[in-house]
Amino acid sequence: MFLFKMLGTAAGGGVPQWNCACRLCELSRTNPRAVPPRLQLQAIASGDGQSWYLLNASPDLRVQIEANPELQPGSRFGRRNTPIAGIVLTTADLDQVLGVLLLREFQPLTIYATRLVRKTLESNSFFRMLHRVPDQLTWVEIVPGQSFFLGDSGITCTPIPLEGSLPFYAREMNTGEKGQASLGLVLEKEGRRIAYTPALPEITDELREIYRTCDTVLVDGTFWSDAELSRTHSGTPLARSIGHVPLSGDDGTIALLKDIDFPRRVFVHINNTNPILDTGSAEYKAVLAAGWQIAHDGWQLDS
Numbered sequence: 001m002f003l004f005k006m007l008g009t010a011a012g013g014g015v016p017q018w019n020c021a022c023r024l025c026e027l028s029r030t031n032p033r034a035v036p037p038r039l040q041l042q043a044i045a046s047g048d049g050q051s052w053y054l055l056n057a058s059p060d061l062r063v064q065i066e067a068n069p070e071l072q073p074g075s076r077f078g079r080r081n082t083p084i085a086g087i088v089l090t091t092a093d094l095d096q097v098l099g100v101l102l103l104r105e106f107q108p109l110t111i112y113a114t115r116l117v118r119k120t121l122e123s124n125s126f127f128r129m130l131h132r133v134p135d136q137l138t139w140v141e142i143v144p145g146q147s148f149f150l151g152d153s154g155i156t157c158t159p160i161p162l163e164g165s166l167p168f169y170a171r172e173m174n175t176g177e178k179g180q181a182s183l184g185l186v187l188e189k190e191g192r193r194i195a196y197t198p199a200l201p202e203i204t205d206e207l208r209e210i211y212r213t214c215d216t217v218l219v220d221g222t223f224w225s226d227a228e229l230s231r232t233h234s235g236t237p238l239a240r241s242i243g244h245v246p247l248s249g250d251d252g253t254i255a256l257l258k259d260i261d262f263p264r265r266v267f268v269h270i271n272n273t274n275p276i277l278d279t280g281s282a283e284y285k286a287v288l289a290a291g292w293q294i295a296h297d298g299w300q301l302d303s
């Protein structure tokens with residue numbers, strides 16, 4: 001058995017975003033059929049349907065657990081328990097790690113992370129809440145490029161080193177070592193291979209070769225165009241300068257992956273400025289016409 005599910009598909013801030021009255025956020029509030037609301041990015045995987053692994057930990061995790069029974073505790077196991085067996089961290093970005101703090105109720109947890117991501121979190125005093133009792137937290141070191149098993153799930157996880165640095169709050173801790181601050185993942189079991197790459201600063205030949213070996217690829221769908229963020233909110237950076245290849249254009253993700261023949265290609269991590277959120281837009285139709293899916297909250301591997 002190999003289960004994979006998206007519990008949230010938006011970029012940081014979600015859709016709609018709390019302080020945003022752009023056309024898409026407004027539409028999401030007034031006409032959720034046109035722009036379905038989305039929680040912040042969260043993926044989960046399981047090898048048996050009993051124990052689950054979180055891929056990063058979203059700020060919306062509490063809501064996501066209550067909306068998905070497979071992540072809820074069962075009274076037959078006693079009063080305090082969880083089916084969450086571990087968390088794989090691919091970055092130290094707040095949108096991907098804040099959920100770890102929500103799981104701090106003395107519950108033993110296993111976290112898979114690179115040396116640098118661990119050091120970054122441990123240097124932050126908030127995360128000491130995860131070390132209040134012995135054995136509360138077990139760290140397992142991820143080495144970029146080296147495969148490991150997710151516990152006893154039978155799922156092999158291979159970290160793909162990506163360019164990228166630590167987020168602003170920890171920028172002085174950067175080492176420049178590729179993959180320590182930013183990873184993609186390939187998950188594999190029983191001949192199925194999924195690439196999970198929600199943040200892509202570039203699309204390299206190496207990455208394209210990895211995608212060719214997969215039957216499903218989940219890809220950074222943050223922005224449609226490079227200048228989209230600055231058009232909606234003046235003074236904000238270009239997509240590429242903050243580590244996201246946009247979808248459109250001759251040098252965009254859709255064009256760069258056009259010739260790769262895999263059965264299922266899916267966009268995740270969609271920012272609230274991205275016009276593909278609007279199911280009536282030309283951009284939404286163009287993405288589907290190019291053979292891509294846009295994951296919705298609740299998307300599953302076989303859906």
Ligand SMILES: [Zn+2]
Nearest residue numbers: 020022025272
């Ligand atoms: Zn907005």
